[in-house]
Amino acid sequence: MPSSLHDFCLWVEKTNLSMFVKTNEWVVPTLQTIHILCVAIIMSSIVMITLRIVGLIGKDESVQAFAARFLPWIWYTIPALAIGGLLQISAEPERSLMNKIFQLKMVLLVAAMGGTIFLGRKISASAAAAAGDAVAPAVNQVQVRLIGVAVFVLWIAIIVAGRWIAYAVGL
């Protein structure tokens, strides 16, 4: 690990914010509870969208209607997760920032967010094509399914990594 990241961690540990989070016993469990509830919102949203895409639920309604109902919730929740996550990091920066699993989780997060944006665009394009918009590119339904499932797997991988941070301290 570069010593600069280590120095940064040492600096963070001395800030008032870090002191506040680690000296008040109720703060970390409260942050973690909010974090899990936010993850639950993302998880259920992506489950609903994926199940609709593969055709297991809600066939009386379009894929686009499902995406319009649930995709925004993923974006509403991510800022709350980021703020809560940063507050938790402030308490013990080395435990997370220098943790291989945490670093992997952040890479997966970027991939999942990119994948979710891509999925939303494909669904809109597919709907436009189905509506007979001549300018809209043809979108293969199989393609939408594959992207949907891949994005779902990425979000699951983030949860797995999140749980394993605690077991990878010092690796």
Added chain:
Amino acid sequence: MEQLFQWLQNSPLGAAVRMQGDLFPILETIHVISITATVGCIVIMDLRLVGLVWTKRSVGRVIGDALPVVWIGFVIALISGFALFASHAVNYWRDSWFVWKFVFMAMAFVNQLVFHIITGKDLHSWKASFQLPVSAKVAGAVSLALWIAIVACGRMIGFTMDV
């Protein structure tokens, strides 16, 4: 009761989860994935029932979309949770957050049962524009509050339990 839990803790299952390499964190991971899917889908149903969101789709349809995931996730959470419990059954039983978690789950179950038997017995005839009865909105709000409390209690166990 403690004797039963002591027996469970000493059983091959309890011993395996307690001592077998990564089994405990693997089960925890399965537990977290299943509870986030389950609780998230309950939140979806509750928010619709309170009438806050997605009012263009009927309550019956939203419940129909989410309920299968709730039950599948719940069964997985129950099995993985039972195996985790077996590893330190006596200690979990002595942790008051653990006990409260189950008290709240029992309350959530009764709330859901009352809703399905009484308030929502003609649920599937409710159109999207149907003016939801106050009792339905209350059932949704109560469920939401209970499940938030259940998650909070579950998270607290990790901080308070003596092993």
